Amino acid sequence: MNTLSPVWASEWIKLRSVRSTWWAVDGALLAMVVVAALGGTDAANELAAESGPPGSVTYTSVAISGVNFVQFIVPVPAMLLITSEYATRSIKFSLQCVPARKRLLLCKAGIVASFGLVVGSCWASWEYRPQCRPSGSTGTSRPATPCARSSPSACTAG
Amino acid sequence: MNPVRSLVVLPTGDPVRVAPRSRTPIGGDPGKIRVGWFRLFMVCGRFGSYVRAMITLTGLTKRYGDKTAVDGLTVEITPGLVTGFLGPNGTGKSTTMRLILGLDRPTAGRALVNGKQHAEHRHPVREIGALLDATAVHPRRSARNHLRAMAATPPHLRPPGHEVLNAVGLTDVANRLAGTFSLGMSQRLGIAGAILGDPQVLMLDEPVNGLDPDGVRWIRTFLREFAEQGRTVFVSSHLMSEMEQTADRLVVIGRGRLLADTDLRAMLSGGSVQVRGPDLGPLELTVTGLSVERIGDLAYESGVRLHELRSVETTLEQAYLELTADSVEYTEPMNR
Numbered sequence: 001m002n003t004l005s006p007v008w009a010s011e012w013i014k015l016r017s018v019r020s021t022w023w024a025v026d027g028a029l030l031a032m033v034v035v036a037a038l039g040g041t042d043a044a045n046e047l048a049a050e051s052g053p054p055g056s057v058t059y060t061s062v063a064i065s066g067v068n069f070v071q072f073i074v075p076v077p078a079m080l081l082i083t084s085e086y087a088t089r090s091i092k093f094s095l096q097c098v099p100a101r102k103r104l105l106l107c108k109a110g111i112v113a114s115f116g117l118v119v120g121s122c123w124a125s126w127e128y129r130p131q132c133r134p135s136g137s138t139g140t141s142r143p144a145t146p147c148a149r150s151s152p153s154a155c156t157a158g
Numbered sequence: 159m160n161p162v163r164s165l166v167v168l169p170t171g172d173p174v175r176v177a178p179r180s181r182t183p184i185g186g187d188p189g190k191i192r193v194g195w196f197r198l199f200m201v202c203g204r205f206g207s208y209v210r211a212m213i214t215l216t217g218l219t220k221r222y223g224d225k226t227a228v229d230g231l232t233v234e235i236t237p238g239l240v241t242g243f244l245g246p247n248g249t250g251k252s253t254t255m256r257l258i259l260g261l262d263r264p265t266a267g268r269a270l271v272n273g274k275q276h277a278e279h280r281h282p283v284r285e286i287g288a289l290l291d292a293t294a295v296h297p298r299r300s301a302r303n304h305l306r307a308m309a310a311t312p313p314h315l316r317p318p319g320h321e322v323l324n325a326v327g328l329t330d331v332a333n334r335l336a337g338t339f340s341l342g343m344s345q346r347l348g349i350a351g352a353i354l355g356d357p358q359v360l361m362l363d364e365p366v367n368g369l370d371p372d373g374v375r376w377i378r379t380f381l382r383e384f385a386e387q388g389r390t391v392f393v394s395s396h397l398m399s400e401m402e403q404t405a406d407r408l409v410v411i412g413r414g415r416l417l418a419d420t421d422l423r424a425m426l427s428g429g430s431v432q433v434r435g436p437d438l439g440p441l442e443l444t445v446t447g448l449s450v451e452r453i454g455d456l457a458y459e460s461g462v463r464l465h466e467l468r469s470v471e472t473t474l475e476q477a478y479l480e481l482t483a484d485s486v487e488y489t490e491p492m493n494r
Contacts, residue, residue: 010310017303018296089294092261093304093351096288097311099260099277 007098007107014081015111021077028073029123035066036127063127067120074120078112212236212390213258213286213359217267220253220414227253229414230267235392237358240385242405242422243394244478246486250414251394252290255363259288271359281312286359287352292344292367297337301328301347304336308351326350327376341368349377359390366400378404398475402426410478412485425477433457434466442466 015021043057082105085091098104213235220228228250235241245251256262258269260276268275271286279285295304305322323329326346331339336347345368352360360381366374381404385391395401401408401422408425410418418425431450433443435457445453450469457464 006311010307013303013307013310014296014299017299017307019298084296088296089291090296090304092259092290092294093308095261096259097283097308099279099282 004103004107007103008111010094010097011081011107011111015077015115018080018084020080021115024073024076024080025119027076028070028119029126031073032066032070032123032127035069036063039065064124066127067124070120070123074116078109078116081108081112212272213361213392214270214273215254215258215267216270218254218257218264218269219266220250220257220262221265226414228257228264228411231411231414231416232267233409233416233419235359235390235409236407237390238385238388239406240381240391240393240404241407241409242401243392243409243411244396244398244401244482245394245411245417246482247396249412249485251411252363253414254411255288255290255361255394258361259286259290261290281355283308283312283355283357285355285357286361287355287357288361288363289345289348289352289365290363292341292348295336295344295347298335300333301336301339301350302332304347305350305354309354312355322350322354325353325380327373342370342373345369346373349380357389359392360384361392363394364396365393366395366397374400398473398478402474408474410481412482415485417481417485422474426472426474429469429471432466432468432470433464435462435464437462438464444470 039062043062047057085094094104095101098107213233215231215233215235218228218231219226231250231254243251243254253262254269257264258271258276260269271279271282274285276282276286299307302323320329323332326349328343328346328350331343336344339347345365349362349365352362362381365377369377378400381391381393385406393404395404405422408418408420408422409416429446431445431448431453433445433453448456450467454464454467457467
């Protein structure tokens with residue numbers, strides 16, 4: 001694997017040294033928060049209107065509701081990492097350094113995949129955070145804590 | 159043994175060491191290999207293929223559809239010399255360089271760098287430093303990060319510190335985005351990328367484009383010093399005056415074919431003599447093949463008065479234009 005790690009390092013420098021990557025990361029967080037907030041208000045209104053039983057909506061389902069939307073933002077740095085190289089023709093420099101096409105593309109794919117995984121996990125766990133403090137002060141209803149933590153889908157209202 | 163470190167004189171006049179490298183080339187200075195048993199053993203150990211730093215093209219051909227860009231080019235670019243690569247626009251200079259770097263696959267023939275194809279090298283950055291297109295950098299990445307990403311690929315290469323940036327005179331602007339650079343600064347950045355791996359072979363496509371006079375002089379000394387260390391320099395340019403001052407050897411191609419592969423001096427030999435005098439009529443004569451002295455003697459012997467007897471040196475431009483007259487691809491339409 002020692003032939004991969006330097007390429008990996010090089011791609012990591014490329015990924016982090018442009019601003020678009022960090023715009024996408026911030027954008028993903030923002031989008032998740034916004035979607036969760038909208039989902040939360042929606043659920044709160046619905047509950048208020050229907051006066052459903054407590055525990056029918058979990059924090060998790062609200063918090064995670066943004067993921068469907070946010071997963072369209074994560075591929076942005078992935079696409080930019082490769083398309084910008086062809087657009088600016090700087091792929092010439094990359095291929096000069098790493099003439100093995102497979103190795104280069106594999107590392108590019110790997111670095112964005114890992115980056116997406118890390119960022120996604122960080123943001124998701126950050127949003128999941130209220131679940132750990134079942135104070136219920138900000139939520140739509142009192143969460144069914146143990147159930148929600150083990151399997152959120154089992155607790156969501158049908 | 160020749161030190162691998164290179165001293166470069168900056169535009170400011172300060173000598174600076176460039177391209178640090180911990181690796182000592184096995185086999186010693188590639189310019190003059192001394193055979194010793196240990197060294198021979200080491201040489202054989204290195205995949206048995208240690209060769210002198212050079213570019214070898216054998217029957218290199220590239221066709222795009224029915225258009226032949228490079229046509230059976232067989233040249234050896236030898237170390238210790240600055241080899242100029244000349245040819246009219248669109249005759250395959252850049253294509254040849256792309257083929258050497260493995261950015262294109264040749265239709266036939268081979269292009270070898272230090273005995274191997276570019277892609278076969280473990281760390282090509284250490285074998286050949288190349289600059290094809292100085293503006294081909296991400297405009298939103300800083301110069302320093304661009305170089306760092308390039309330097310990261312071969313392991314154990316020190317990240318570009320002051321040496322490389324100093325050598326090209328970009329220290330003060332290293333953190334600026336590459337998109338804000340002028341063409342001359344981009345050229346310097348490209349050259350920094352080329353010398354990053356302290357390669358044995360340097361290949362530059364039009365490096366003096368956009369450089370200021372200081373930069374032009376700098377790159378001239380830089381290339382000369384690089385070649386004097388026994389390394390190989392292959393540089394294309396369409397500035398004949400520049401080539402005349404920099405190159406030792408010229409490779410001229412036209413329509414993808416080799417037109418000349420000669421010494422600069424051989425190319426410039428064969429000047430003419432301008433003769434004017436009242437006995438010769440109103441015309442000025444151009445005499446080739448005779449020395450000024452011989453013409454003067456002949457005129458004296460035959461009693462011809464001369465008012466002007468002037469030796470005209472062939473410039474590279476003239477020699478080049480004569481050579482490539484038939485192979486210029488894009489010319490003005492003759493009559494319209």
